[in-house]
Amino acid sequence: MNLLLLWDIDGTLITSGNAGMRALQRGLADAFGRGDSLADIEFAGRTDRWIVRRIFEKFGLPFSEATFARAIDAYLAHLPRELANPHAKVLPGVRPLLADAAARAGCVQGLLTGNLRRGAETKLAYHGLWDHFPFGAFADDAELRDDLGPHALRRATEHTGVAIPPDQVWIIGDTPHDIACARAIGARALAVATGSHSTAALAAHAPDAVLPDLADPAAFWKIVAPS
Numbered sequence: 562m563n564l565l566l567l568w569d570i571d572g573t574l575i576t577s578g579n580a581g582m583r584a585l586q587r588g589l590a591d592a593f594g595r596g597d598s599l600a601d602i603e604f605a606g607r608t609d610r611w612i613v614r615r616i617f618e619k620f621g622l623p624f625s626e627a628t629f630a631r632a633i634d635a636y637l638a639h640l641p642r643e644l645a646n647p648h649a650k651v652l653p654g655v656r657p658l659l660a661d662a663a664a665r666a667g668c669v670q671g672l673l674t675g676n677l678r679r680g681a682e683t684k685l686a687y688h689g690l691w692d693h694f695p696f697g698a699f700a701d702d703a704e705l706r707d708d709l710g711p712h713a714l715r716r717a718t719e720h721t722g723v724a725i726p727p728d729q730v731w732i733i734g735d736t737p738h739d740i741a742c743a744r745a746i747g748a749r750a751l752a753v754a755t756g757s758h759s760t761a762a763l764a765a766h767a768p769d770a771v772l773p774d775l776a777d778p779a780a781f782w783k784i785v786a787p788s
Contacts, residue, residue, distance in 0.1 A: 564786055565725045566662055567673040567713050567748070568694070569734030570681055572605065572756025573775075574655050575688055578648025580640065581680070585612075587643075588635030595620050605757050606738030608675035608700035608709075609633065637679055644687045651688050652755050654775035659693045661778060668786070669721055672697025673713045673732055673742065675706055696720045706738050710746035731785045737766040751784060 568574055571581065582599055590596040602615050613632050617624040662670050671694050674681050678699040685691040698713035710732070718724050727747035732739055735756030740763070743750035752763035752771045760771050770784045 563667040563729055565717050565730045566670040567730065567732045568670060569739050570674045570676055570684060572735035573733060573753055574690060575651050575684060577644055577684060578646045580643035580646060580649055584639035584643040585636045587639045589632060592631050592635040593622060606706060606736030608704055608706055609677045609680060610700045610704040633677060637683065640680065640683050644684065652775065654778060658775055658778050658781060659690065663693060669717060670694065671713060671717055673709055675700055677701055706742045707745040710742055714746065740766045740768045
């Protein structure tokens, strides 16, 4: 193995038409009787655990493993239905790029996402993408995104039997949090402006490269695997 790609999900591989926010809002109404707006909670680049903690603080609810599990179970119960909306889609270029990476010698890919594993599987399986990722790091592993990288590297080593040096690891995401996460483990960062941040806003955080989207596979591979 000489190249490890670690992918973010929301805003990078797919867009869900705010399905996650709606599912969480409806789940909180079911579990706690709170239907308040979540518009003032930061979702992009954060982990599910971090998001739920902020919501509980806003609502004045006690946060514990039991109440967190109750909120997440209710959220996941609504998520499949919310994903069935006309705005949920795989972003341009993603399907062929993932297939190309899977067929490329010396390349392995996994996930590094703020989603809980069950949420990640629900979202990606809905679009037929889950099987591209044999391992990953999820919100189950840590509340802060910067703490997810070591889990991803450990699982990559367990999967491949090879310790891949950080300078051969690319974290691909659509927010400044993805860039910071890469820096936390000495990995490289490829920012894509397919979420809520422009190319200029992402470039201000000094990633190794920025792309407007993933529609040009030649541009992608020129960055992560230059010949």
